Amino acid sequence: MWKVNERGEKVFRGGKEDGAGAAQAADKCPNFKLDVEDEIVADELRSCYNCRYRRWTAESFACYKPE
Amino acid sequence: MRILVCIDDTDNMESKGTGELAEMIAEHIETSNWGKTTRITRHQLLVHPDIPYTSHNSSMCFEADIDTSYLRVLIDFAADFLVRESAPESDPGLCVAVIDQIDDVDTLIKYGHRAKQDVMTKKEAYNMAERLGIHLSEHGGTGQGVIGALAGVGLRLSGNDGRFKGKHKINGINDIVTAGEILSQTDIDAVRCLDGNDLDYNDKVRLNDWVKSVLLEGKCVLIVSPTENDPDGVKWQMCPKKILKSLG
Structure with missing residues (x-):
């Protein structure tokens, strides 16, 4: 589900359209924190796509609070 | 006079969001009786490895209708506010444009669209702001947020970008x-x-x-x-x- 990029960041393999995968990953993550309302983009609220600690990249996002 | 106020790059992953700070500035304008404000819009800018954004690279913009005499005090307040409230490692930028005094609206809108596609420089942003007669200032860190702040004003002016806060x-x-x-x-x-x-x-x-x-x-x-x-x-x-x- 994750890979490490050239900057050493943990990047989600599912890209920006894997809603189920991002929700599954957030469900298991003890560090999940819902971002402010302006930045909520996934219908499943508990999703890495809605997490305060994700940083969007061109193709996906990097997790800045890995387990 | 009708103005647009836009801020960018004020937060980190633990601080108040840029939208909340924009909301606080708008509230201060209203409670100080400087004028009336409208809803805040969020404008997505380019996500690129060469751009040092916090998590999503978006700017927040609102329109206000104020008495001309309050323009300077509003800019000073917003500048001080960003210094005070922005996250320590952020790079906040402030843009305030008097809508009827923008020299070339189309150029500003094009700039806004470019900021969604290209990596831009601070120098270009300052040059553009000066040419168009727009206030643009930085209030901490690298001041990189001036790019998004200026772009946000252009995108808001386009009338076809962004989602409303709230x-x-x-x-x-x-x-x-x-x-x-x-x-x-x-x-x-x-x-x-x-x-x-x-x-x-x-x-x-x-x-x-x-x-x-x-x-x-x-x-x-x-x-x-x-x-x-x-x-x-x-x-x-x-x-x-x-x-x-x-x-x-």
Whole structure:
């Protein structure tokens, strides 16, 4: 589900359209924190796509609070 | 005079968001009786490895109608506010444009669109602001936020970018309302389906707790999508968040 990029960041393999995968990953993550309302983009609220600690990249996002 | 105020790059992953700071500036304008403010829009800018954004690279913009005598004091307040409230490692930028005094609106709008596609420089932003007669200033860190702040003003002026901050509150029986009721209960200007057509006043819409609007054609527009097998035969529902994201 994750890979490490050239900057050493943990990047989600599912890209920006894997809603189920991002929700599954957030469900298991003890560090999940819902971002402010302006930045909520996934219908499943508990999703890495809605997490305060994700940083969007061109193709996906990097997790800045890995387990 | 009508002005646009836009801020960018004020936060980190633990601090208040840029939208909240924009809201606080707008509230101060209102409580100080400097003028009236409108809804804040969020404008997505380019996500690129060479751009040092916090997590999403978006700027926040609002319009205000103020007495001319308050322009300077407003800019000074917003500048001090950003120094005080921005996250320590952020790079905040502030843009304040007097709408009727912008020398070349089309150029500013093009700049805004470019900031969604290209990596821009601070120098270019300052040159553009000076040429167009717009206030642009930085208030900490590298000051990189001036790029997004200026771009946000251009995108807001375009009338076709961004989603509005906050959710609309609508009362409906069993979460069902007509498009006409949505328009009468809120400041939404149009209820529109994805093919671009506006709903008729009597068309029914199923609500949820996520009623968010986008800026389209200079209007506050609620986008709806078709329902599937609605138990009450309602044909329209709130648009999924990921579609809203693609629109704004």
